[in-house]
Amino acid sequence: MKNYFFQKVYAVAKDIPKGKVITYKLLAKLAGSPGAYRAVGSAMAQNPDITSIPCHRVVGSDGSMHGYSAGEGIKTKIEKLKQEGIKFKTPNRVDLEVSLWSIF
DNA sequence: TCCTTGACTGGCT
DNA sequence: GAGCCAGCCAAGG
Incomplete structure (x- = not known):
């Protein structure tokens, strides 16, 4: 597979349970790099598949938002997270203390 | 093969 | 706490 790394990233992202989030850094680690x-x-x-890949559950290392290509962008991302019960520390920063997904 | 780009991160001011 | 800068990695042209 040419873009094997991407596939790996998507596979891990799909595995994130509802109500949990993961950081870009941790996702990279789980993907093997x-x-x-970046x-x-x-x-x-x-x-490639916004419907099956919950990319809104991927946040920055401090729980901050950086971008979202679907819906209305960041706004939609925050809404989805709230609907799933994600706890927010500030209006645009999730509380990783309770919502970070860890497979360990 | 080389260069540029990107939804990032960590350190410094 | 917020902003700026350099570094890191993979993909695409």
């Missing part, structure tokens, strides 16, 4: 968080961002931006 701990330092490729590439993860690229993968999300090119998300």
